[in-house]
Amino acid sequence: MTKTLTTDPQSVLAGYQRHLFQCAPPLYKEPLVLTEGRGIWVTDAKGDQYLDFFAGILTTSVGHCHPEVTQRVAEQMAVLGHTSTLYLTEHQVEMAQRLAAIAPGRLDTTFFTNSGTEAVETAIMLACQATDRTEIIALRHAYSGRSVLATNMTAHAAWRPLAASIPGIVHARSPYPYRCPVKTPCDSGCLDALARDLEEAIQTCTSGKPAAFFAETIQGVGGYIVPPEGYFAMAADMIRSYGGLFIADEVQAGFGRTGSRWFGIEHWNVEPDIMVMAKGIANGFPVGATTTRRDIAEHWKAKTISTFGGNPVSMAAAIATNEVMVREDVPTRAAVRGAQLRKGLDTLAHEFPWIGEVRGMGLMQALEIVEDRSSKTPSSAKAKALLEAAKQEHLLIGIGGLHDQVIRIGPSLLVTEEEVDDALSRLRRACSTVT
Ligand SMILES: Cc1ncc(COP(=O)(O)O)c(C=O)c1O
The missing domain is CATH 3.90.1150.10 (Aspartate Aminotransferase, domain 1)
Known part of the structure; x- marks a missing residue:
């Protein structure tokens, strides 16, 4: 069957060049204009099909336009499309319960937002309130998102449009065995050196009272950097010994992606104090989530709202995605x-x-x-x-x-x-x- 083409890729490209910010460049010398997706396949405006092994940056976790997710979203939109966090819906509660069921250890309380960036922001603001401190230890090679805070936590020059503008964020060395910052070839002794570096960062670049250590469980944008055995146990013990919290970023590595476990951090047998999620959580719907223990969540004393956070349609997508994930x-x-x-x-x-x-x-x-x-x-x-x-x-x-x-x-x-x-x-x- 010949597909009737309705989208002209050249005019889409010209429109992008004329009316959109050029700082978010599409991949490829000749950018792809996508018009359809189904399962692992996407179709471009020329009618060509591609096997999608990047899933919109690890986001269409159960495949493009999964029929159960699509149906649930359409049904929800026809019934109630928006509420804001001023009103309760059963969808937010159900999704929070579902996260509590799969999150490691005692993590059972969630705040929903619309992106990974907002989930990171929420985690940092919470850690600062819970500890009554403001300094953060992040990792070199990290990517945390595109807000002012998240770009300051990000440690790739190319992704930092501003010179460091938030004081109190320091970057320890990345546990990157292939390009080990300690020595080549990397060996088991490098873990001790990374521990010394982390402690030195706390002792020399902060007041000695950091609010949190924040790390992706596998550094995604950094190039899927997998820390060595024992790294997270060491880092969590270290930050806690200085009175701070351990925040695990599962935006890329969460929801079964790493195999055998729901979350990357579980491979290292460490229970984070706070965990952030987005991307694959709702198969492409804009959902961010920050999950923590009840006793930590209770430290957020100021008022906050999220107009779109926990939106019933996004929650319907997240619930349907989670149902498929659990069943499969x-x-x-x-x-x-x-x-x-x-x-x-x-x-x-x-x-x-x-x-x-x-x-x-x-x-x-x-x-x-x-x-x-x-x-x-x-x-x-x-x-x-x-x-x-x-x-x-x-x-x-x-x-x-x-x-x-x-x-x-x-x-x-x-x-x-x-x-x-x-x-x-x-x-x-x-x-x-x-x-
Ligand atoms: C590990 C990690 N954290 C946070 C973010 C920010 O997420 P978003 O782009 O949804 O704001 C990303 C995005 O790529 C990420 O990879």
């Missing part, structure tokens, strides 16, 4: 399909010497691209060539890392065995064109 046991699926994907990527790394490292957990896997393995010089040029070549193979993947040198892969958590094999074949063909 996405943590187990991500572990199984993630192992398949990882095996295929490891095979590619044997074949192509410019793949410096394959890393990640579950269905959050990355390739760090280098000029050559001995120098480990980051190769943004090769990574971008691979991104474009994958597009020619009708495979969508992502890019990240401090130097745009990391290929990021994160498909829907419902991806099938055949789809993973298909993506690996396309990626292999794309790799063979990179020189």
Whole structure:
């Protein structure tokens, strides 16, 4: 069946160039104008189909336009589309209960917002009130969002439009084994050095009384940096010994993405004091969530509202997404399909010497691209060539890392065995064109 094309990609591009901020550039030399999505597939305005292995930045967690999510949203919009936080709805309560059921340990109380950035802001404001302190320890290579606070917590120059403008945010060294800030090659002794660095940051760059240590459980924009065993236990003990709280950012790594567990932090057996979530929580609907223990939440004394936070339509999307996730046991699926994907990527790394490292957990896997393995010089040029070549193979993947040198892969958590094999074949063909 021939699709009737109604969107002209050239006029969309011209309209973007004329009327939208140019600071959020689309991927690719020739940007893709998408018009439809279904499961793992998206269609562009020319009618071409692409296998989506980046899921709108790890967000369409159960696939584009999942029928149950779509139906629930349409039904809710027809009944009650908006309330604000001035009125109660059963949807907010149900979603908060669902989060309490899967969140680690005693985390059972939630504030809903509309984005990861707002969830981060909420967590920091809460930690400051709960400790009566204001200083934050974040990590280098972090990405926390696009507000003034979140860009100050972000530690990638390219994502920081302002010089540091909020005092009291200091960045400890990133637990990044492939580019270990302590020594090469990284070994088990580096954990002690990272602990000394964290403590030194607290002792020398703060008043010695930090409100919180804030970290992504896997640094996403940084290039899926997986901390070594024992890092989070050390960091949580350290911050608590100085009277601060541990905040885990699960915006990318949450909701089964890392395989076998609902949240990334559970792999390290650490219970955070506060956890932030967004992206995959509602399969593309704008939902952010900050979840904590009741006793910590009670420290928020000032009034606050969120006009759109916990909106009934967004909550309907989140509930339907969560129902699908629980029924389909996405943590187990991500572990199984993630192992398949990882095996295929490891095979590619044997074949192509410019793949410096394959890393990640579950269905959050990355390739760090280098000029050559001995120098480990980051190769943004090769990574971008691979991104474009994958597009020619009708495979969508992502890019990240401090130097745009990391290929990021994160498909829907419902991806099938055949789809993973298909993506690996396309990626292999794309790799063979990179020189
Ligand atoms: C780990 C992490 N935290 C926070 C954010 C901010 O989320 P949002 O873009 O929804 O504001 C992002 C976005 O990529 C992220 O990756």
